[in-house]
Amino acid sequence: MADSQKKLSTEAYKGVRDFYPEEQAVQNFMFDTLKRFVEKVGYVEYGASILEPAELYRSKGAENAEMVNEQTYTFTDRGDREVTLRPEMTPTVARMVAARRRDLGFPLRLYSIPNVFRYERPQKGRLREHWQLNVDIFGTKSSYADAEILGVAYGIMRTFGAKESDFVIKVGSRSYLDAFAKERGLTDEQYKTLRRLLDAKDKMTAQEFEAGLSELEIEPGMLSADNPPADIEQMLKEFAAANINNIVYDPSIVRGFDYYTGMVFEVFNTNPENRRALFGGGRYDNLTALFDDEPCPGVGFGMGDVTLRDFLASRNLIPAYVPPTHVYIAITSPELAGKAQTFAGDLREAGVNVAIDFGDRKLADQIRMASKHKIRHLIVLGEDEITSGNIKIKDMESGDESLLSKADVAAFLLKA
Amino acid sequence: MADSQKKLSTEAYKGVRDFYPEEQAVQNFMFDTLKRFVEKVGYVEYGASILEPAELYRSKGAENAEMVNEQTYTFTDRGDREVTLRPEMTPTVARMVAARRRDLGFPLRLYSIPNVFRYERPQKGRLREHWQLNVDIFGTKSSYADAEILGVAYGIMRTFGAKESDFVIKVGSRSYLDAFAKERGLTDEQYKTLRRLLDAKDKMTAQEFEAGLSELEIEPGMLSADNPPADIEQMLKEFAAANINNIVYDPSIVRGFDYYTGMVFEVFNTNPENRRALFGGGRYDNLTALFDDEPCPGVGFGMGDVTLRDFLASRNLIPAYVPPTHVYIAITSPELAGKAQTFAGDLREAGVNVAIDFGDRKLADQIRMASKHKIRHLIVLGEDEITSGNIKIKDMESGDESLLSKADVAAFLLKA
Incomplete structure (x- = not known):
């Protein structure tokens, strides 16, 4: 059919990934571990389409409008609607919560592992499509909800086998910073400059940072890690009492999005060669006000699969x-x-996952396929085996062979 | 922040769905059941991005080019690449198999449950985004592979609890039809007309259908269900021997896509009020030739979540x-x-999934939330319970209350 045509490239679209079985298995391992953990803490799964009206992202202000235009996949559909492939999940979940605010029970714990899209130059750890665990609590301003979210972030890292020394959770406070800016009489513009300065602290020298602060007439000591807001201090005390010691106050944590209103945090890799932020989140008490006059407070975080996978690897x-x-x-x-196939059917009935070969290749090649697929056990079925009912099972890892009667095969395989 | 702005709509984009926890649970139930079943038969999961180069769909011929233009989400990215949101998974998996043909072992059994997109007017059972189980075997022309694929389609229906009388699998043959058309000397145009006629058979009267055939100088008996091709007849005999009796030959089954080359099938609901095709598939032995000079044969099917859900409901x-x-x-x-939270932590450690209330609402409201979230058990924790260690567990379904010592709570809940 296509032989006369130019052959198509087998490459995936730029900046996205194909998941062959071994790669998909890593995704499944991560996602299953995440699901099990967050469900343990009472979160329930929701989902939504990747297609959202573009206005959902534009409405957060002029800066965000620029983000929508420059960094998202946005196009006009044939019904003249502007559509965006969601760049993050928080606006979607806020939309959904606002839509059923009267029917949903609060506190409401929600999670999802959506794929999200950014139109950016592909580079290590920054792809055009990635998956992202989103964990949120809606409907409460309790600081214990903030603590729970931090606890979930901590617990996820531990459940994957990370030691406390492998990561640190740095906690900041947008509400404290808001109050500080107000008290110091900073203009909106100055306050924005301050947030940008704090956000970029790790990328500059101490001198550069202090010079920036002094332009705003702020002494470095006023925003130092030794001087935490009272609510954060209390929270860290309770974590310490529970013997959790890698959650610390860091006033330079402000997070990029405008919608944060309270506690904000980022989880960092402590590897000296790769001290990057792994993921983060915070409290956003006004986001549903985009849809609804009665805002519904929220706190949560998003954790990307690419950074998680790199960290775990x-x-x-x-x-x-x-x-x-x-x-x-x-x-x-x-x-x-x-x-x-009939024999396989009996084994499947008993709970064994079985693949058969159709025998259109030589036996040696069939056996090689078992190894290629990394399947642990092999059975060679011939007329003899079918007649006698005596089945030899080969363990492809150890090379051991076991001779069993047909009726015992399923139990043997399920035990292995 | 947004109070002064016009409020945004909380509606999802047209033709797509939001999945609140109860709806997501149905998706999870379906997908988990599908995964468990196909893994039992030896299929392994793969995945890919929804973004594909548009040429992947255009290359299948002029008709398909029209489909790409009219019925898909296709747009030009900022790098001037034409991108399509995949309308189906088969071209993607063919691309992936062609890309690693030399490394992958065959027969290769693959499955995925991707979301796929069609730009069409939303109507019952036809949404703009839906999920679709894709099951394929690559690298073998064995008719036992065709039979396995039919067996998987059958087994999925049964594993969901459908009776044999609830559905029928109608099997046709593109290769038989190809040979028939050649033998009868039909032109390409006439053959296309014949396929369209067969495909539309259910939507016309017997007279209209026979009139169409007679225009092509074909007597109705030549393409009748009583006259199956030898290979299909043999296959149906073997199914009957395995006591599977709802797989039948139907020459009107041709399937829409051009890429099918052999056995084709559709699964129909037998409900007299809703005799629609639930899903289908077939053999496509040349699809990877789009990428590669050495084609790799394939056989498989796609099963959509919307029709499955409607059927199950x-x-x-x-x-x-x-x-x-x-x-x-x-x-x-x-x-x-x-x-x-500390008490909950102990229960979680023991394997119990626990949500806590933060106590910022009245106790009666908190208890109402347990019901609203449909959580089976409730514990009210007060100073007394903490001091005494005696915990009352209420079963919200039966209303029964059990008084237990703290140490026995986890075991009690896990047993329930």
């Missing part, structure tokens, strides 16, 4: 690939495919 | 919603939130 915390298939059945002649 | 096969959270802890005063 660097700490050797990703398990080796094991396919879901327990056993591969090779056959000595293609006519036996039907009988192999 | 109409047969009462969707289980009632149960949240992942086992117990809700209400507190008699907000100061107890920290202690509730």
Whole structure:
């Protein structure tokens, strides 16, 4: 059909990933671990389409409008609607909560692992599409909700096997900073400059940072880690009492998005060669006001799969690939495919995951396929085995062979 | 912040769905059931981005180019690349298989549950975004692979609890039809007309259908269900021997896509009020030739979530919603939130999924929230309970209350 045409490239679109089984298994391992953990703390899953009206992102102010135009996939559909491929999940979940505010029960704990899109130059750790765990609590201003969200961030890292020394959670406060700016009489413009300065602190020398502060007539000591706001101090005390010691106050944590209103935090890798922020979040008490006169407070975070995967890989915390298939059945002649399928059917009934070969390649090649797919056990089925009911199972890892009667095969495989 | 602005709509983009927890749970139920079943038969999961170069869909011929222009979300990115939101998964998986043909082992069984996009007028069962189980075997022309794919389609329906009488699988043959058209000397145009006629058979009267055939000088009996091709007949015999009796030959099954080359099938609802096709697929032996001189044969199908969900709902096969959270802890005063979290932490350690209330609402309202979230068990924690260690657990379904010592709570909840 296409032989006369120019061949198409087999490459994926620029900046996105193909997930062959071994890569997909890593995604599944991460997502399953995340789901299990957040469900333990009472979060329930929601979902939404990647397609959202563009105005959802434009409405957050002029800066965001620029972000929508420059950094998102936004296009006009055939009904003349402007559509954006969601660049983050928070506006979507805020929209959904606002839509059913009267029916939903609060506090409401929600999570999702959506894919999100950014139109940016692909580079290490920054792809055009990535997945992102989103964890949020709606409907409460309790500082214990802030603490729970920090606890979830901490717990996720620990549940993957990270040690406390592998990461640090730095907590800042937008409400404290707001009050500070007001007290110091900073103009809106000056306050924005201050936030940008704090956000960029790690990228400049202490001198540059202090020079920036002094232009705003702020002495460095006033925004120092030794001088935490009372609510944050109390929270850190309670974490210390629970023997959690890598959550610290850091006034330079402000987060980029305008919608944060209270506690904000970022989780950092402590590896000296890669001290980057892994993920972060905070409190946003006014976001649903975009939709609704009665705002519904929220606190939460987003955690991307690419940075998580890089972190886990660097700490050797990703398990080796094991396919879901327990056993591969090779056959000595293609006519036996039907009988192999019947035998496989009995094993499946008993709970074993079984793939059969159709016998259209030589036996040696069939056996090689079991290894290629990394399936642990192999059975070679021939007329003899079918007649006698004696089945030899080969462990492809150890090379051990076990001879069993047909009726015992399922139990043997399920135990292995 | 946004109070002075016009409020945004809380509606989702037209033709797509929001999944609140109860709806997401149905998706999870369907997807988990599908995954478990296909993994039992040896399929492994892969994934890919929804973004694909538009040429992937255009290259299948002029008709498809029209489909890409009219029925897909296609736009030009800022790098002047034409991008399409995938309308189906088969071209993507063919691309991926072609890309690593030399490294992958065959037969290769792959599955994925991607979301796919069509730009069409939203109507019942036809949304702009839906999810679709894709199951494929690559690298074999064995008719046992065709039979396995039919067996998977059958097995999925049964594993959801459908009876044989609830559905019928109609099998056709593109290769038989190709040979028939050649033998009868039909021109390409006439053959296309014949396929369209067969495809539309259910939508016309017997007279209209026969009139169409006679224009092509074909007697109705030549393409009748009583006259199956030999390979299909043999396959149906083997299904009957395995006591599977709702897979039948139907020459009118041709499938829309041009890429099919052999066995094709569709699964129909037998409900007289809704005899629609639920899903279908077939053999496509040349698709990877778009990328590669050596084509890799394939056979598989795609099953959409919307039709599956409608089918299951109409047969009462969707289980009632149960949240992942086992117990809700209400507190008699907000100061107890920290202690509730500590107690919850112990339960979680033991394997219980626990949500706590932060106590910023009245106790009666907190208890109402447990019901609203449909959480089965409730614990009210006050100073007394903390001091005495005696915990009362209420079963919100039966109303039963059990008084337990703190140490026994986890075991009790896990048993329930």
